[in-house]
Amino acid sequence: MRDLTRLLRPRSIAVLGSGWAANVVEQCRKMGFDGPVWPVHPSRDAIAGAPCFRTLADLPHAPDATFIGVNRHATLDVVAELAAMGAGGATCFASGWEEAGEADLQAKLVQAAGDMPILGPNCYGVINYLDGALLWPDQHGGVRCDRGVALLSQSSNIVINLTMQARALPVAYVACLGNAAQTGLAELANALLSDDRVTALGMYVEGIDDAAAFADLAERARAAGKGIVCIKSGKTELSRTAAASHTASLAGGGAASSAFLRACGVAEVATPAELIETLKIFHHCGPQIGPRLCSLSCSGGEAGLVADLAAPYGVDFPPPSDAQRQRLGDILGPIVAIANPLDYHTFIWGDGPRTTDVFTTMLAGYDAGIFIIDPPRPDRCDPSSFQPALDAITAAATATGKPAFAVASLPENFDETLAARMAGPNIVPMMGFETALAAIRAAQTPPNAGGWRPWPRLPQRPIRMRDEASAKALIAAVGVTVPRAVTAATLAALAPLAATLTPPLALKGLGFAHKTEAGAVRLNLHSLDGQPDIQGAQGYLAEEMVTAPIAELLIGFRRDPVYGATLTLGFGGTTAELLADIQTLILPVTATDIDAALRRLRLWPLLDGYRGRPKADTAAAIATVLSLQSLFHTDDRLEEIEINPLILRAQGAVAVDAVLWESAE
Incomplete structure (x- = not known):
């Protein structure tokens, strides 16, 4: 990671631009910054009462931090000159980069910066209330302090609003990422937390650019006795696939991002007020409080x-x-x-x-x-x-x-x-x-399990669905229990084979993602004699039905474009989406994680012997999940595995339906 110390804790500041630049000069003066602030302008004699230098080359020495308030094309030249003269870093205020479709221009900016840290572009900058150093072109509500929390945001307006709080929270730093062309979320957060005067970190996050780096950040913060609290916006379904599964419909709406934050040990809240109050707890009490x-x-x-x-x-x-x-x-x-x-x-x-x-x-x-x-x-x-x-x-x-x-x-x-x-x-x-x-x-959020990191994300690729018989053969090979079954291309060919099975039987047409909705499932059959064909079937499967069921679970594994891979656990069957009683986890998971997730389900009592019912074999369910996780990890062709339902009995668990999507390449 780059060293951001000079940028965040400057002893000298250069300012380029006019109107917005004047605000930076005035804010530094108002906050009592005791280092030099050097406006640079080719024609003006002074900005906000401070004498101007005509060029960067005229400065007494390379500035520690620079606010660049010129247009985007001029920004490229300024950044290159600052990097060449050994400046400590810069914030790039101008908009009109990748957010405006100018990805190539933004790439040129990163190239111009080289090893010099930059924030942005399209970025308000940073406020250091500890030292009174501001690269900030607007009003804010903070005051100087000796010790406090850091606020990091991907939205300038949100963090400005947070500085206006009247809740007695001491704020040490305010920092914005903008487009994060070079300096990313975890890198800037680590730099803020590395200041011993910072007690905790509050974040407004629209997207996580590097999940593994974020998990590492959270673990480092906890080790240093500093809590992190986050508002995660944009909780929409991020999956790149169009797989028609219960898992896809149930695990959207921010479930993956919330699961990831929980796995990292990061406290998640919903509102700015909750963010401020949680930070107050972390600031005064440390990174976690007990449950009693x-x-x-x-x-x-x-x-x-x-x-x-x-x-x-x-x-x-x-x-x-x-x-x-x-x-x-x-x-x-x-x-x-x-x-x-x-x-x-x-x-x-x-x-x-x-x-x-x-x-x-x-x-x-x-x-x-x-x-x-x-x-x-x-x-x-x-x-x-x-x-x-x-x-x-x-x-x-x-x-x-x-x-x-x-x-x-x-x-x-x-x-x-x-x-x-x-x-x-x-x-x-x-x-x-x-x-x-x-x-x-x-503030009761438990810490990240030491060393936990999400799996790497895989590139986008076209996918195809395996038929159920093939999917079950694959999961059975890793130890997942499936019903005894026979398959055939036609119903006529299947009937004599099915006579070797023990009724009651289930008859299924192959090639459907949702067989029940397609009318491709017939249950409680004693033989296949006289059964009509299933329209649209690409083959047939007959299997022995599971007797003495206690509960039905849904288990879904899915690749995720941000967090690597997710696991969805919940009550399943044909009412899975109606119940929507699910827990989402980020892989990898342990047996303890799975057990805790099952216990968080609203209907957990039905698994645990509610009102004299027999208890379900949840240990068998956990073993099934771990076997499928191993398969999903070792076979990177797999995009999604859904077992719905996994029937739990008093002893044992049987995967009676399986849908598997894999790479078509």
Whole structure:
């Protein structure tokens, strides 16, 4: 990777252009940048009050960082001259490159840069709030800080909006990628995180250019104790194939990108507010919090509301221990019901020592705590009576070393000045119930399994479908159980062969991606005598039906143009798309990954002996998935494998239908 230090932490800045360039000069002055800022212009004497140099060659020395605000054709010459003189890097502001169909022009830009780092083109640039250095041609809402998070975005407008936050989040860097012609997402992110003053990274991502590099970034960040949180936009189906499968229809809509982020250990959120609140947790508490949470409030209404709101986020509140119950009961008295969420009433309101005792006792038994508190607005009210409770939250976090989240029910109910004053190690003021709960859930994302990397992606190629008999022969060769079967070109030829099978039988026409919808499946037959031909069949298959089924699963393997390959697991059969009860994973996966995914299915209880039903042999299902993964990995001709259904019995699993797509080359 290139060294971006001079570009991100410059001691000297050159600025080319006029109107936008003037903004850069003014922003550096406003932020107190203590190095020289050199405008370069062939005819103007000054820009924003700073004297101009006529050419780059007239500068005292090669600049560490340069903002290039000239047109795209002139940008090429400027970049080449900067690279030749040993400059530290540049941001290329002009548009009109690959995004406008000028891929060749953009390639020339990369060639002109050589080893010199560039951001963009079509890029706003970078803000360093730590050192007051800005290559940024517009307004922003940030202030200087000594330590904080980095914001990295593929959209300039989104990140400008994020800088306007009033949620007491210290921001150390803001950086934009633009077209990322040379410096990519993972490379810039690594450079930002390599600054010891950066505590976490928030990203707005439209596309991931290098999945393996991104996974490496996430692992490095966790190892350094820094969390990453991401908004992934553009969650549309990215597959290059038109394979007509349940897997294709079920695994779209961003399932693959979410699965990839989860595999990398990157927290994913849906909104800018959730991004900010999750970053606050990472900044003050580190890259992950535990799953056991408590909630405390002085109102039964608040206790009930947070419990109701938490359920959709998968956040629950385990009951306190017997020792906690005893101690809390001693402090609060017999009227207060000791529970989690805890309504501690107002008996102790204003009593700092007793409130601290309650808060500390409760928090000590959990991984983290939610303290619901809405300080009165200071412009119309006197918030002083809330200070003992706020101090008690701080004291509990300090005494236990556990994260304490002071959560206001409405975002506007936590004044930014108060929040900034209160925030500290393991103390996080948070704005809004739902946003706080989403952020807390995101901050529970487990880390990347050490060394995990996605498979390489394969080039686009034409594909064709194998018939079911051939597909089953292939998967049976790697140990997947399939029904006993016979095949023939015609139904007349098949009938005597089918007499060797044990009824009930299934009769299938070959050559259909969706046999049921095509009327190409006939079930529960005792013989094939008198069966009419199946219209459009390219051959026939008869097989023994599986008896004593407990559940039907769908298993789908699919090449992905970004993440290498995906695995889709869910309840299957003819209602697979109606149920849409699926989990998507990025390959490779382990038995533990598969087991965890099955347990996340809504209908998992049906596999686990719900209401006295027999338990399904999920171990056999996991073994089947691992065998198919091995096949998919070793045979790169394969584009998609779908088993629907895999019938699970009390013992064993049988693939009763298989669709396989492979390269036609």
